[in-house]
Amino acid sequence: MKPFDYVRPTTVEEAVAAAAQPGAVYLAAGTNLLDLMKGNISRPDRLVDVTHLGGLDRIEHLPDGALRIGALVRNADLAHDAEFVRSYPAVAEALLSGASAQLRNAATVGGNLLQRTRCAYFYDTASRCNKRAAGSGCDARDGENRSHAVLGWSDSCIATHPSDFCVPLVALDAVVEIEGSNGRREIVLDELHRLPGDTPARDSTLEPGDLIVAVRLPPAARGFAAHAGYLKVRERTSYAFAVVSAAAALQIENGKIKQARLALGGVAAKPWRARTAEDVLRDVAPTADAFQEAAWRALGDAKPSGDNAFKIELARRIVVRALTLAAAGTPARLPPLPASPFASTSGALHV
Amino acid sequence: MSELNLTSAPAHLRHGSNIGQPLTRRDGILKVKGQATYAADNHPPGMLFAVMAVSSIARGRVTSLDVTAARRHPGVVDVMTSDHKPPLAIDPEIKTNPFVFRMEALHSDEVRYANQPIAVVIAETLEAATEGAALLAPHYETLPALIGLDAGDSFVPPVVGVGNPTENHRGDVEAGLASAEKRIEAVYETPPQYHNAMEPHAIVAAWDGDKLSVDMPTQGLFLSRARIAELFGIAPDKIHIRSPFLGGGFGSKGLMSGPPTLGIMAAKLVGRPVKLVLRREQMYGPVGHRAPTRQRLRMGTDGEGRLTALDHHARTVSSTFDDFYEPAADASHTLYAAPAIRTSHDAVRVNTGTPLFMRAPGEATGSIALESAIDEMAWACGIDPLAFRLKNYAEVEPITGKPFSSKALRACYEQGAARFGWAKRPLQPWQMRDDAGLLVGWGMGTATFPALMFQAEARAAIRRDGTGVMEIGAHDMGQGAWTALAQIAADGLGLDIDRVEFKAGTSDLPDAGIAGGSAHTATAGAAIHTAGAAVIAKLADLAANDERSPLFGAGNAGVIARSGKLFRRDDESRGESYAEILARAGLAEVEARGTGAPNPASMEEYAMHAHGAVFAEVKVDPELGQVRVTRMVGAFAAGRIVNPHLVKSQLFGGMIWGMSFALHEEAITDRRSGRIMNANLAEYHIPVNADVPPLDVITVEEHDPHVNALGIKGVGEIGITGSAGAVANAVWHATGVRVRRFPIRIEELLTQL
Structure with missing residues (x-):
């Protein structure tokens, strides 16, 4: 592979300064970045290893009821934190439905947010890809694209964001804490990932040197624990990216939905918050009709970007199912096959 | 493979009879501990790393490679291209026998499929070789690729599979369909599939003058050796291949393909040992795959639900430069009784690596x-x-x-x-x-x-200490040959399994044929069985002709071998140990060979x-x-x-x-x-x-x-x-x-x- 500098800063400030240089990228677990480097998709000049920065691997319960998750917390550690599972079951379920046990043991919270698309044309350096090489064109557009975006895509890019974790996070209004050259700032996760427009090379709104230091779930996020879940349809039972997924979370009082949260995965270049669907669910009874209506709203703007019209119908059905399951109540224990349509199948102890 | 420390006391060992017992694999502990040495685990002194550059187009020609940039990269030792490579003794396009497939050995700038090797970069480190390969930045003259089951005009191949007739029929299918009470007609499609053995194709090649040492996973030690011999113009006995373990083969490691050939060429070019391991994505091209098919089945039944006719036609693909045709319709030859059966195949040529047995x-x-x-x-x-x-x-x-x-x-x-x-x-x-x-x-x-069944040979020996040896160049692809064949060997030698030194997996042993066609245990097993019987017969001869032996006069037919002893069949109180027989004869060992082959009369x-x-x-x-x-x-x-x-x-x-x-x-x-x-x-x-x-x-x-x-x-x-x-x-x-x-x-x- 291409030779690169490797630096291991000891403070966040040093890290930001080191990563603000052109050609520099952050390295956490490297579960995505190293693959990209081996495949020549990413050819950084400098890796800034943040795994030795202190204090970024903690899960903190803040006085206001929020939860602050350090960017270096490993996916598996978070997903198996009993208190976390109780308070944010959909997030835990999403984490456990992603990748493999080995990858989850390594992968970090911050890295998960910034993983690149799985579009095959992005990975295939002989293909034209506006995300990999700005302005080169998009070979996915007329290529093998049954798994590509149905929402928010543009003629220059039809890739999807592959994260499971981000889907319930965006539904729960997670906030991203960022350390940058101009100090600390925060944005809601929904504003982190960008839709492609004419500039798909930029996945996120981060500036050079920006380092995600934590993800925060606001106090209100806990209010959905009783009626929340993540549902993911995939092409094998485990270790596969979502064809389509959905996170649904409800607050139900006196037989009516007080608040609904809904987000979709595998459908767009970002985790797709379906606010119009949430709106129609406010102050209505959790009925099949209401969920159908929400599903139609959620996919109201969807259109196929290729051989993927089925994903729109699949997404609608997933929305209905996810809302139905959420309304029925969060199971007392995480199912053995988290987020799977086969979650209930007995005897399945592996994910 | 004396350096292999196979488990000597496997779980569930029962002495006496070996065949039929559920022994755990004798190489299991080695593998669990990471001590089983696979080809790519070998690092002879001075070894360099070779990395293939492969084509990103499926059809056309390489017009330029930036060899200068690759050579300039620190650590790069040499760049092997079609202009700069050691000569081969024969054109790799020549098919010298039906088990030879055409391969890419940088003999042309033509590109016939995506992932075709177009250069090899040899360097002091894997990283340098990898980057060197990336720096080659090839340019191509690209032609439209032929892709899919409708890529062009179809033709009827001369044979399918290994020499199977393309068409077969019995009875009148059309009449059978016409007379049927019920009929179905359906078209099924299967996709291209790749073997994806967990262990990638790998080779460590080292030349010593005109002698060649090779560590390489292979399902066919002797076919590989013969192919290497003809490609490099050396005698087979100058080539030593070690293949003690394969991390799966599934047909893709049966015959010599381009990549290991390139590894041997690279070692020759630089005059040092070279290791070449395919990256996972490089296994999707030069090492075979299962071709896609489109199959049309027509069937008819009479009023009782009995088939009146079965018609099975399969369309498949082969490469533009060689022939292997997935014999899909032949599946209808065996199972269902129909008075009329017809099977047929046709094919189109596409820009793909040649399909293969999978x-x-x-x-x-x-x-x-x-x-x-x-x-x-x-x-x-x-x-x-x-x-x-x-x-x-x-x-x-x-x-x-x-x-x-x-x-x-x-x-x-x-x-x-x-x-x-x-x-x-x-x-x-x-x-x-x-x-x-x-x-x-x-x-x-x-x-x-x-x-x-294929052809195999084995060598058996009984040593003076009463232990046995069974030698056969057999292949353990993970299926358990180290264990199952040793069980057959132990029974053949009349010994408990822990008294048998079972040698396999190298090309200096007798030819075990290919580990394919689900025939390895049968073929190698038959050779082992025969060799065992032959060496016991020799031993029995020694005893029966020696008046000091309790077996004197017993004759070959009248002796049983069991637990390291020979007994008179008619009187088991009379017997003696192998060690005693050999000691008295003053022999260090007796040996014999045996063969396994299909029985033409049965066939x-x-x-x-x-x-x-x-x-x-x-x-x-x-x-x-x-x-x-x-x-x-x-x-x-x-x-x-x-x-x-x-x-x-x-x-x-x-x-x-x-x-x-x-x-x-x-x-x-x-x-x-x-x-x-x-x-x-x-x-x-x-x-x-x-x-x-x-x-x-x-x-x-x-x-x-x-x-x-x-x-x-x-x-x-x-x-x-x-x-x-x-x-x-x-x-x-x-x-x-x-x-x-x-x-x-x-x-x-x-x-x-």
Whole structure:
């Protein structure tokens, strides 16, 4: 592979300064970045290893009821934190439905947010890809694209964001804490990932040197624990990216939905918050009709970007199912096959 | 392989008789501890790393490579290209025998498929070689690639598989269809699939003058050695290949391919040992694959549900430069009795690496189509699929009319169905749901694979200390040859297994033939058995002719070898140990050779096949279309089972592969470039643990006196056949949706559910 500098800063400030240089990228677990480097998709000049920065691997319960998750917390550690599972079951379920046990043991919270698309044309350096090489064109557009975006895509890019974790996070209004050259700032996760427009090379709104230091779930996020879940349809039972997924979370009082949260995965270049669907669910009874209506709203703007019209119908059905399951109540224990349509199948102890 | 420290006291060891015992694999502990040395684990002093640069176009010509940039990269030692390479003794395009396939050895700038090797960068480190390869930044003159089953004009290949006739028929198919009460016609498609052995193709090559040392996983030590010898113009005995362990082969490591040849060339070019290991994505091109097929099946039945005709046509592809034709339609030769059968093939040429044998070549692709069609025919007749298969049970091989050497398929059906609970299956689809509301379906398929034999030789010796040696250049691909063949050796030598030094896996041993066609245990086993008998006969001769021996005068026929002793058959109180016989004769050892080969008389007289019945349960989400196999039972009759434990593993592996065929595996080819877009194990889906349900394997007792002296039929490939169809049929039974394009995708169920 291409030779690169490797630096291991000891403070966040040093890290930001080191990563603000052109050609520099952050390295956490490297579960995505190293693959990209081996495949020549990413050819950084400098890796800034943040795994030795202190204090970024903690899960903190803040006085206001929020939860602050350090960017270096490993996916598996978070997903198996009993208190976390109780308070944010959909997030835990999403984490456990992603990748493999080995990858989850390594992968970090911050890295998960910034993983690149799985579009095959992005990975295939002989293909034209506006995300990999700005302005080169998009070979996915007329290529093998049954798994590509149905929402928010543009003629220059039809890739999807592959994260499971981000889907319930965006539904729960997670906030991203960022350390940058101009100090600390925060944005809601929904504003982190960008839709492609004419500039798909930029996945996120981060500036050079920006380092995600934590993800925060606001106090209100806990209010959905009783009626929340993540549902993911995939092409094998485990270790596969979502064809389509959905996170649904409800607050139900006196037989009516007080608040609904809904987000979709595998459908767009970002985790797709379906606010119009949430709106129609406010102050209505959790009925099949209401969920159908929400599903139609959620996919109201969807259109196929290729051989993927089925994903729109699949997404609608997933929305209905996810809302139905959420309304029925969060199971007392995480199912053995988290987020799977086969979650209930007995005897399945592996994910 | 004296350096191998195989487990000497395997679990479950019972002395006395070895064949038939469920020994755990003798190499298991080595592997678990990471001490089994695979080819790429070898690092001879001074070794360099070679990395292939491969083409990103599927058709055209390399017009330039930036060799200067690659050479300038620190650590790069040399760059091998079509302009700069050691000469080969023969043109690699020449097919010197039917088991030689054309390969890319940088002999031309022509590009014939994506991922074709176009240069090799040799460097002090893997990283430098990798970057050097990237810096070559090839330019091409690109021609439109030929892609897919309709890429061009079809033709009828001269043969399919290995020398099988392209067309076969018996009876009048059209008349049979015309007279039928019920008919079906259906077209099934199977995708290109890649072997994806866990261990990538790898070679460590070192020249010493005109002597060549090779560490390389191979299923065919002697075919590989012969091919290397002719390519490099050296005598076979100058070549030493070590292949003690393979991390899977599945047909892709059977014959010498381009990449290991390039490794040997690179070592010659730089005059130092060289290691060349394929990256996962580089395995999608130069080392073979299973070609896609489109199969049309037509069947008719009379009023009783008996087949009147079976017509099976398969379209497949080969490369633009060589010939291998997946013999998919041949699957219809064996299983179902129809008075009229026709099988035929045609093909188109596409810009792909040449397809090759891949675990059950022809049988796997043909079986999923045939078993699906049989299921459709049974449904058309309103008959239970098992009852329908029994109604059309072949008492003789349908296409040839020959009797079977043995066929316990009825017992497979009975035992498998009983274990599965098949009798409770509703005839109609879309009838069963579980507590969670998931659709449940049950399907079945018949499994079959020919009982083949190749040629093999073994050398046996009894040493003065009473221990035995068995030498054979056999191959352990993970299937357990180190154990199963040692069991046969121990019985052949009349010794307990821990008294036998079993040597295998190197090319200086006797030729064991190829580990393919599910024939290795039968072929190598026969040679071992014969060699064992021959050395015991020599030993018995020594004793019987020695008046000081208690066996004096016993004669060869009158002696039994057991636990390191010879006994008089008629009086077991009279006997003596091997050590005593050799000591008295003043010999360090006696040795003998034996061979294994097919019996032409049996082949002429009998149809020889293993059989089985596979039953599968699937659950399907009724709205979301995701499928999960929840239960599989396979009952197989494959002659004598040398090691039930290993055989079970083989059959499990086959059944999982069958499930994979039905639901997961598919190489996705870009319709314009011809590149494989999912050439990695994240997106080329094979089942993971969570996909694999409880599997139940029954080995049905079968005694076959005709296949070979040991009665072994082989189990390496049969597990895929039947299984794929069983899963596909279960999906139909769950949903009422018949998907005829494999793997079954969510969208096909989604849009019809």
